[in-house]
Amino acid sequence: MTSDDDVATGHRPTGRAKGTLTSRETDFPQWYQEVISAAELADNGPVRGTMVIRPWGYAIWELLQAELDRRIKDAGAENAYFPLFIPESFLRLEADHVEGFSPELAVVTHGGGRLLEEPVVVRPTSETIINHSFAKWIQSHRDLPMIINQWANVVRWELRPRLFLRTTEFLWQEGHTVHASQEEAREFALCILRNVYIETMSEVAGIPVLAGHKTARERFAGAVQTWTCEGMMGDGKALQMGTSHELGQNFSRAFGIQYADDGGQLQYPWQTSWGVSTRLIGALVMAHGDDFGLRLPPALAPVEVVVMAVRDDAEVIRVAESLLSDLRAAGRRVRLDDRTDSGFGRRSVGWELKGVPVRLEVGPRDLGEGNVTVVVRHQRKKVQVRLAEAVAVVDEVLGRVTAELREEAVGFRDRRTVEVGGPRAAADVASTGFALVPWSDLGEEGERELADAGCTVRCLRRPDGGLAEASDAPDSLVAVVGRAY
Amino acid sequence: MTSDDDVATGHRPTGRAKGTLTSRETDFPQWYQEVISAAELADNGPVRGTMVIRPWGYAIWELLQAELDRRIKDAGAENAYFPLFIPESFLRLEADHVEGFSPELAVVTHGGGRLLEEPVVVRPTSETIINHSFAKWIQSHRDLPMIINQWANVVRWELRPRLFLRTTEFLWQEGHTVHASQEEAREFALCILRNVYIETMSEVAGIPVLAGHKTARERFAGAVQTWTCEGMMGDGKALQMGTSHELGQNFSRAFGIQYADDGGQLQYPWQTSWGVSTRLIGALVMAHGDDFGLRLPPALAPVEVVVMAVRDDAEVIRVAESLLSDLRAAGRRVRLDDRTDSGFGRRSVGWELKGVPVRLEVGPRDLGEGNVTVVVRHQRKKVQVRLAEAVAVVDEVLGRVTAELREEAVGFRDRRTVEVGGPRAAADVASTGFALVPWSDLGEEGERELADAGCTVRCLRRPDGGLAEASDAPDSLVAVVGRAY
Numbered sequence: 001m002t003s004d005d006d007v008a009t010g011h012r013p014t015g016r017a018k019g020t021l022t023s024r025e026t027d028f029p030q031w032y033q034e035v036i037s038a039a040e041l042a043d044n045g046p047v048r049g050t051m052v053i054r055p056w057g058y059a060i061w062e063l064l065q066a067e068l069d070r071r072i073k074d075a076g077a078e079n080a081y082f083p084l085f086i087p088e089s090f091l092r093l094e095a096d097h098v099e100g101f102s103p104e105l106a107v108v109t110h111g112g113g114r115l116l117e118e119p120v121v122v123r124p125t126s127e128t129i130i131n132h133s134f135a136k137w138i139q140s141h142r143d144l145p146m147i148i149n150q151w152a153n154v155v156r157w158e159l160r161p162r163l164f165l166r167t168t169e170f171l172w173q174e175g176h177t178v179h180a181s182q183e184e185a186r187e188f189a190l191c192i193l194r195n196v197y198i199e200t201m202s203e204v205a206g207i208p209v210l211a212g213h214k215t216a217r218e219r220f221a222g223a224v225q226t227w228t229c230e231g232m233m234g235d236g237k238a239l240q241m242g243t244s245h246e247l248g249q250n251f252s253r254a255f256g257i258q259y260a261d262d263g264g265q266l267q268y269p270w271q272t273s274w275g276v277s278t279r280l281i282g283a284l285v286m287a288h289g290d291d292f293g294l295r296l297p298p299a300l301a302p303v304e305v306v307v308m309a310v311r312d313d314a315e316v317i318r319v320a321e322s323l324l325s326d327l328r329a330a331g332r333r334v335r336l337d338d339r340t341d342s343g344f345g346r347r348s349v350g351w352e353l354k355g356v357p358v359r360l361e362v363g364p365r366d367l368g369e370g371n372v373t374v375v376v377r378h379q380r381k382k383v384q385v386r387l388a389e390a391v392a393v394v395d396e397v398l399g400r401v402t403a404e405l406r407e408e409a410v411g412f413r414d415r416r417t418v419e420v421g422g423p424r425a426a427a428d429v430a431s432t433g434f435a436l437v438p439w440s441d442l443g444e445e446g447e448r449e450l451a452d453a454g455c456t457v458r459c460l461r462r463p464d465g466g467l468a469e470a471s472d473a474p475d476s477l478v479a480v481v482g483r484a485y
Numbered sequence: 486m487t488s489d490d491d492v493a494t495g496h497r498p499t500g501r502a503k504g505t506l507t508s509r510e511t512d513f514p515q516w517y518q519e520v521i522s523a524a525e526l527a528d529n530g531p532v533r534g535t536m537v538i539r540p541w542g543y544a545i546w547e548l549l550q551a552e553l554d555r556r557i558k559d560a561g562a563e564n565a566y567f568p569l570f571i572p573e574s575f576l577r578l579e580a581d582h583v584e585g586f587s588p589e590l591a592v593v594t595h596g597g598g599r600l601l602e603e604p605v606v607v608r609p610t611s612e613t614i615i616n617h618s619f620a621k622w623i624q625s626h627r628d629l630p631m632i633i634n635q636w637a638n639v640v641r642w643e644l645r646p647r648l649f650l651r652t653t654e655f656l657w658q659e660g661h662t663v664h665a666s667q668e669e670a671r672e673f674a675l676c677i678l679r680n681v682y683i684e685t686m687s688e689v690a691g692i693p694v695l696a697g698h699k700t701a702r703e704r705f706a707g708a709v710q711t712w713t714c715e716g717m718m719g720d721g722k723a724l725q726m727g728t729s730h731e732l733g734q735n736f737s738r739a740f741g742i743q744y745a746d747d748g749g750q751l752q753y754p755w756q757t758s759w760g761v762s763t764r765l766i767g768a769l770v771m772a773h774g775d776d777f778g779l780r781l782p783p784a785l786a787p788v789e790v791v792v793m794a795v796r797d798d799a800e801v802i803r804v805a806e807s808l809l810s811d812l813r814a815a816g817r818r819v820r821l822d823d824r825t826d827s828g829f830g831r832r833s834v835g836w837e838l839k840g841v842p843v844r845l846e847v848g849p850r851d852l853g854e855g856n857v858t859v860v861v862r863h864q865r866k867k868v869q870v871r872l873a874e875a876v877a878v879v880d881e882v883l884g885r886v887t888a889e890l891r892e893e894a895v896g897f898r899d900r901r902t903v904e905v906g907g908p909r910a911a912a913d914v915a916s917t918g919f920a921l922v923p924w925s926d927l928g929e930e931g932e933r934e935l936a937d938a939g940c941t942v943r944c945l946r947r948p949d950g951g952l953a954e955a956s957d958a959p960d961s962l963v964a965v966v967g968r969a970y
Contacts, residue, residue, distance in 0.1 A: 043618065046575070047605050050568035052618055055633070058565045080543045083535035084569075084607075084638055084654050085591075090531070106570075107595040108607065111653075112642030113588050120532050122569075122593065122607070133528065133537055148540070153569055153638065157597030168596075169569050 020349060023291045028235040033163070035285055038353045039294050042163050049161035049168030053278065056354055057164075059302035060281055061171065065151065067204045067299065068173060068276065071196040075188075077149040077175055082129050084153070085120040090128040094254040097127065100221020104156040106168075122155040127222060127247070127273055130176045131255040138178060140260050144269060145188070146178040164282030165239070165485050172277035178257065178269045182248070185270035186225075189244045190467065192274045193227045197242040205280070206297040206405035207231050207287045208413060209241060210434075210480055211467060212459025217447055223273075224248035227467070230458040230480065232413040233286035236433040238458045238482035241283050244274035282485075288378075288405050294355025295378045297402040303335045305394055306356050308347065310363030312340035319387065320362045323372070326391050327360075332398070352377060357401050358394050378405055422446065426481040427453035434458070434482045440475040450481060458482050505834060508776045513720040518648070520770055523838045524779050527648050534646035534653030538763065541839055542649075544787035545766055546656065550636065552689045552784065553658060553761065556681040560673075562634040562660055567614050569638070570605040575613040579739040582612065585706020589641040591653075607640040612707060612732070612758055615661045616740040623663060625745050629754060630673070631663040649767030650724070650970050657762035663742065663754045667733070670755035671710075674729045675952065677759045678712045682727040690765070691782040691890035692716050692772045693898060694726055695919075695965055696952060697944030702932055708758075709733035712952070715943040715965065717898040718771035721918040723943045723967035726768050729759035767970075773863075773890050779840025780863045782887040788820045788841050790879055793832060795848030797825035804872065805847045808857070811876050812845075817883070837862060842886050843879050863890055907931065911966040912938035919943070919967045925960040935966060943967050 020038065024031045036042055041057035044050070053061065069079075085108065091098045106122040109115060123129065130148065138146060151173050158168045175192060179185040193211060201207045209229040219226045223245035231239045252258070252268040261267050288295040298304045305327055309320045320336060327334045337347055351359055359375040366372055371384045376397050385393045416433025420426050423446040429435035430453075439460055442450075447457055460477045462468055468477055505523060507515045521527055526542035529535070538546065554564075570593065576583045591607040594600060608614065615633065623631060636658050643653045660677060664670040678696060686692045694714040704711045708730035716724045737743070737753040746752050773780040783789045790812055794805045805821060812819045822832055836844055844860040851857055856869045861882050870878045901918025905911050908931040914920035915938075924945055927935075932942055945962045947953055953962055 043621070045568035045570070046572050046614065046617060047568060047570040050570055052568065053566040055563035055565045059563070061566075062564065078540035078544070079547065080540045081538040081546075081656065083530035083532060083537065084640065085530070085532040085535055087531050103598050105596075105598070106593050108591045109594045110590075110592040110604075112590070112644065119595075129531065132531060136528070155569070159597065171566065 020353070021291055021293065024234055024289070031289075031291070032286060035289055035293055035353070036163050039355065041281065041285070044163065047168070049158040049166075051163055051167045051169065053171075056302060057281060060284065060296070060300050061278060063300045063302065064200075064205075064280060065173075067200050068196060069151075071200060072149050072173065072175065072192075075147070075191055075196060076145070077147045077177075079150060080148050081150050081152065082123075082126050082133065084123055086123050086126075086129045088119045088121050090132065091121060093128065094222050094251055096250070097222035101125070101156070104158075106155045106157055123152070124154055124156045125273075125275070126150065126152070126154075126174055127176065127251055128255070131251045131257060131271075134176075134178055135255050135257045138257055138259050138269070141180055141262055144178055144180045144259060145184065147175070147188070148177070149173055149175040162282075162485075164278055164285070167278075170277045170279065172275050174275040175273060177272045178252070179271070180259070180261070180267070180269060182270045185272050186246055186470075189225070189227055189246050189272040189274065192272070193229065193242075193244040197229050197244065197274075197276060201229060201231065201241055201280075201283075202406065203402070204297065204299045205284060205287075206402040206409065207241070207283055208406055208410045210459060210461065210465070212461035212480065213468060214243075214459060215444075215447060215457050215479075217444070218456060220245045220273075222247060222250050224250065228459050230482070231283055231287055232409070232416065232434060232482070233283070233485070234289060234412075235286070236416050236431075236482075238434065238456075238480075238484045239279070239283050239286065240458070240484065241280060242274070242276035245272060247271040247273060287409055289355075292349075292380065293353035295405060296355035296357060297405055298357050298398045299402065301355065301357050302333065303354075303356050304333045304398060305358045305360055306335050306337050306351050307360045307362065308344070308351075309336070309338040309340055310344055310361055312338075313364050315367060316362050316364055319367060319372070323360060323362065323390060327394065330391060330395065332394075348375075358397055360390060360394060376401075423449040423453075426450060426479075427455050430455040430482050434480050437479045437481055438475075439477045439479050442479050442481075454483055455481055456484050458484065505838070506776055506778065509719055509774070516774075516776070517767075517771060520774055520778055520838070521648050524840065526766065526770070526779075529648065532653070534643040534651075536648055536652045536654065538656075541787060542766060545769065545781070545785050546763060548785045548787065549685075549690075549765060550658075552685050553681060554636075556685060557634050557658065557660065557677075560632070560676055560681060561630070562632045562662075564635060565633050566635050566637065567608075567611050567618065569608055571608050571611075571614045573604045573606050575617065576606060578613065579707050579735055581735070582707035586610070586641075589643075591640045591642055608637070609639055609641045610758075610760070611635065611637070611639075611659055612661065612736055613740070616736045616742060616756075619661075619663055620740050620742045623742055623744050623754070626665055626747055629663055629665045629744060630669065632660070632673075633662070634658055634660040647767075647970075649763055649770070652763075655762045655764065657760050659760040660758060662757045663737070664756070665744070665746070665752070665754060667731075667755045670757050671731055671955075674710075674712055674731050674757040674759065677757070678714065678727075678729040682714050682729065682759075682761060686714060686716070686726055686765075686768075687891065688887070689782065689784045690769060690772075691887040691894065692726070692768055693891055693895045695944060695946065695950070697946035697965065698953060699728075699944060700929075700932060700942050700964075702929070703941060705730045705758075707732060707735050709735065713944050715967070716768055716772055717894070717901065717919060717967070718768070718970070719774060719897075720771070721901050721916075721967075723919065723965075723969045724764070724768050724771065725943070725969065726765060727759070727761035730757060732756040732758060772894055774840075777834075777865065778838035780890060781840035781842060782890055783842050783883045784887065786840065786842050787818065788839075789818045789883055790843045790845055791820050791822050791836050791841050792845045792847065793829070793836075794821070794823040794825055795829055795846055797823075798849050800852060801847050801849055804852060804857070808845060808847065808875060812879065815876060815880065817879075833860075843882055845875060845879060861886075908934040908938075911935060911964075912940050915940040915967050919965050922964045922966055923960075924962045924964050927964050927966075939968060940966055941969050943969065
């Protein structure tokens, strides 16, 4: 490497702090909206609260899906697909469940030009319809465990929609499992939390999460325990990124799922359900984005390296294409940007907005000296390297991006996490980050006080940050308090 | 190979011609339903016409999706995702489109507990909502071609549902493209037909298809030309397996999509749309299935080889596991069946029903002689092979299954395809297969006569079977007539 300069994109419109976006400090929600639009991640759909996921956003989702799907299958799940439409009466079979979801339902009353005898609900989640099938499929302990996952769209009518974070329709995976014992169900819910969700969020997306369980107030409608992963976004607010529920026997009793144990006795099995959604794309934007746009971890970048021809010059194009093919041969997702009829600065800003981890700039002046320029997105650093070393340097950079993004996010979160006692101090701290409060100083009453101040207990954990065991006394636990999306 | 016997499964319940199923000859629709159920492909959902795709069926779909998705991306498409809910008013913007789809719509009238101001339609197809986005995204000729694909669920209210073939909700991909010229749009529609659909159906699924275009009567609602792939099923009936439409400027005019050409003039672009669905799983069942169940081409088999331990014996299990790991190392999808507490015949019947292309039976008697048994599903042949040769033999068998299934299907179709003149003879022939009739002997009047006899023109082609060019006189073409699913 022969030099190490700060990036100059040559494109700084007036009226903005930096780049083309409102700065995060000035107006985080406005910045978020602008990034989503400028990086061409998504648009609002014509029906309120719906979302068009554009190709760049969808390509991120495809990569995330593949990472999750592989881990979900490794955990023993098989994918399947259950209907979008659920008879309205199914929802009523589990009392807490219907109470939780009724206000958010979309209801189909007409089909094929006629009024339906029984209205059908567009699934807000699929516990009811999947358990209806489980009741038919499960007879014996030999049928257990049953571990099913589906990738699907679900609908929850949103009054305050926000792209990726709260949309009337969203895409997700939802896992549903059936086990012979409570212990096995709990263990499986935790296996998904740790081996699928936390691992993907931390190792693949570079987003550190705090894990714990929800208070009774925040629990999933119908669950006996909800485990959660909570991330801190760039404004200090909390985002619930994924949940894994122990359902106890609530649904097996409501839907009449029984199995004959090895003594021939009929038993109600124990269940779990768990899901993550396109909300994770919102998490990527808010956890890693800077005032210049997205910063994508390579594993989730539709393009890991863009090779940019600075000018339309035969030698430049030849070298750019050769680098492209070397990088592709090394298994990288690469794109050639040879749109030399557009300004170079404008093109650079575009790739920066889209969060491409590395830009490789090939220009005649550099080439004359046997060099190309590597631009590292997450640090906004430029380095000139010898042409022959370019692929190796790119490889080295891509190898460290995710860990560096994660370190930065951990540092940010740690600086904004404060131990306090009692709800008032917690609400103060939660205006900029996370408060850690002993549950014994809070309790359900303190939780109500927090709610009045717009805060929530994101999760309960052991003082050392570990997940609580069934044997832990509630008063020995610590509440993580924040303002949530 | 040391022997070559017919398969004896040891499990033949009374009252059935062979195996566990109603024979295809006795009652094809009944056989179809039984295979779907016995192979655990799908169940009926609780809302009429909906379908639960079970893990075995969904795994086939995942393999098919991957094959299609790769080819669709190779054709230049990017994946995206558009909303499930479409404002009712959108449908009305294209006159033929609304006329075609209105009778099949599911309508959401209530959301979030309130009556909606404007009802929303659950997408029956996404031309309208996607073109609404295209109108925002497209300004200049530099934005063209725009080539978008989405994987999604769609809903068309079905009065006579049948699993996979006609379901109220189904899964599919739908491509939507925008081009600067009519020629380019036509070329693209044909590229998808040939390079994606016909290639996947023929080379991957082993199902031969006849390709051509639809008559005006059978055209997609809103298209100016519909290209189609038609397969012959095991009862001689036709199945429309995929369509690719030229939409002309119908939707660009209806949705106000315009681009500035290189002279700065605003122009309406030319469009295509194209789709295939979970119906293809029904095609696999009906084109290749026999009286013993499914016969899957290896590329679409969730398990290509099942290694069966005949008995619970240490050496048997050791060899079975070693074969499993050798096959897995060779890149095969394999499963070990060591459920030796279930009867061997019953297990064999189960794998046969599920259509696993090769069973590798490891038993103590064979092993004593240094052999294992390879059972080839599509031919129902057993061969004993030396243990050391087993992996190579399996490889050889898997390498020829698809071509042999295709040859068999081509032979069947050819034997049931007859050239005739006029609608009456065509209707006769169509009771058992395809009739080829000069369009000049048929025309729109003949087509109406066919409709009265329950037949349709599946497609029009050149006499040599090629696709018609725009310059071909209609009267020079040949109609393929059949009874359709």
